[in-house]
Amino acid sequence: MPCLLAPSALLPSGWARNVRIDILEDGTIGRVTPDAEPQGDRMERLAGPVVPGMPNVHSHAFQRAMAGLAEKRRDPADSFWTWRERMYRAAHTVGPDDLSAIADYLFIEMLKSGYTTVGEFHYLHNDTDGTPYADPAEMSARLVRAAADTGIGLTMLPVLYMRAGFDGAPLETAQRRFATDEERLLKILESLRWHGRDSANLRVGIAPHSLRAVSVDVLRHIASALPEDTTIHIHVAEQMREVEDCIAATGARPVELLMAEAPVGASWCLIHATHVLHDELADIAASGAVAGLCPITEGNLGDGVFPLPEFLTVGGRYGIGSDSNVTLNPWEELRLLEYGQRLTHGRRCMSLPEDASGSIGGAMYRAALTGGAAALGQPVGVIAEGFRADLAVLDRNRLSQPDAEEDDILDTAIFTGASLPVRDVMVGGIWRVREGYHPQEQAARAAFAATLRKIAA
Incomplete structure (x- = not known):
């Protein structure tokens, strides 16, 4: 020993x-x-x-291939939504062997930065024309293999992606590669467990992409069909347009709708949750769910700034993620998270509950360890x-x-x-x-x- x-x-x-x-x-x-x-x-x-090594709660591995290539203005109203079109084009260039090479190098970069386990929020399920692979987990299995080969811990989160918007519109042509339904998602989970049968560092959960892409009825049904402690990640309230579209279609804000209609609990991670009200923050905290914050990507895309001090004051938990993988640096994620609060509030040392004092770096590192380990369902984050x-x-x-x-x-x-x-x-x-x-x-x-x-x- x-x-x-x-x-x-x-x-x-x-x-x-x-x-x-x-x-x-x-x-x-x-x-x-x-x-x-x-x-x-x-x-x-x-x-x-x-x-302790840092958990990375949110990654889209294939997006590492476009890091630095979306920084040219082609539209005076350039935003997350124009970036998304560029990302869709990149997604359609990546085949299985390409993803293996991208993931191998990406996971090594993560390890060198101090990340020791990662949550892969993965939605490239089909071939570039939308045709399913013979193995529904063909692309997901490439990520499992890359993690095993490079040595990083992995929580694999295959994405459920069924529609193009809150109104139930069918998937756009550019989204057909992401298409899944409940039956195919369960097949992917079964295949992933087989592919990762010899890995002690692998966990498997699910990722309903967002309330735009999955209805609350389907979300409830798939959650009830899986063990209660299944790790579940979902994008929510990343952009104000998303909030506005949700209100128009349902009469409720995304986090408000999610908390009211889905069995959100301690095994859930709400990715971004940027545009939230006080009551929504309190509901997230009370549920035990983790907020998955990705400050570098959120800054890169112009998403906004998560209200961290208010969330901490109501007892909220958070982890950090590299998301689009434009930069692999957990230390910088934490720095930008705190600096965003300082720029928003005009005060220093913000990443603590209102009545607390002490080291900001120490508090943030510990919080991201605890929240990240919970979000990934992994026995990590503690010596x-x-x-x-x-x-x-x-x-x-x-x-x-x-x-x-x-x-x-x-x-x-x-x-x-x-x-x-x-x-x-x-x-x-x-x-x-x-x-x-x-x-x-x-x-x-x-x-x-x-x-x-x-x-x-």
């Missing part, structure tokens, strides 16, 4: 020094011992402070016995305050970092990144670059 000795580590009780972490054969954490003495040849001394050994070793040479201790480490890493502060990354008891390098990254980058050239041709 190997064991690690961390000079300091973030434990559930707070920061501790000289922490011995025993790793069990199944990749979980055994005993954790603060103030331990170095002993034995089998104890590996780590080179920097250790924190404690029984949890998966997902760890990130930080590099003091990359911190602007190299002698920082305890939560000053997280404040420095989040708010002053010009480069990723991560040195080594472990997932399930296996080192996947050492000294900032993943052993497969050179080959994966070459395959990724070749794929980009191919799909751009």
Whole structure:
């Protein structure tokens, strides 16, 4: 049984020094011992402070292929909706082998940044002309394989996508590749469980795309057909036009409608939930659902700013996600989340409940760990016995305050970092990144670059 000795580590009780972490054969954490003495040849001394690896609650892997290519104005009213048309075109260039190459490199980038598990909100189910693949999970299985090959934990979330709008309009031509119904979704789930039968780091949930794409009746029915603790993710209230269209069609706002009509609970993650009222925030918090916040993508698309301080004050939970994968950096996600609040409110240190005080970086990192682990249904986010050994070793040479201790480490890493502060990354008891390098990254980058050239041709 190997064991690690961390000079300091973030434990559930707070920061501790000289922490011995025993790793069990199944990749979980055994005993954790603060103030331990170095002993034995089998104890590996780590080179920097250790924190739990960050869960990434929301990713669309294929969108990594268009990162940086949607930054040209072609319409004076450029918005999320014009970006969506560009994204649809990109989606129709990606075949199964292309997705494998994109996902391999993407997951390596995530690991190097400090993400150790990811929720893949996946909707490229059919061939580019809308014809179903022989295996309904053909594309989803490519992501499962990529996660296993690169070593990242994965919560696979195949998307249910049935209509084009709140009024029940049929799917547009550009959306036929996403088309699923309840029966096909259940087949995808069955196939995914088979493809991932040997993976200890895989969980399978579902993702009704949005209330635009799935009716509340179908949402209730599919939720009732699955085990009660099934992980369920859904986009909601990302854009004001979505809110307005929902009110016009149903007489209710999206979050209001979802909370009233669907069995939302602690296994749910509401992605974005940007445009919400106070009562809706309180309802989300009371349900136990996690808000899946993606500040870099939300900023890139002009979505808006989630009202985080108000949500925290009513007891809400959140996780962070890389979404469109335009940037892979959990530290920057947290920084932008806080800076969005400062720019909105004209005050500093906002990401705490109103009556709380203390380290903003420390509070945000802990909150994103807890919320992210819950949103993905994974035993991660904690350095404690029984949890998966997902760890990130930080590099003091990359911190602007190299002698920082305890939560000053997280404040420095989040708010002053010009480069990723991560040195080594472990997932399930296996080192996947050492000294900032993943052993497969050179080959994966070459395959990724070749794929980009191919799909751009």
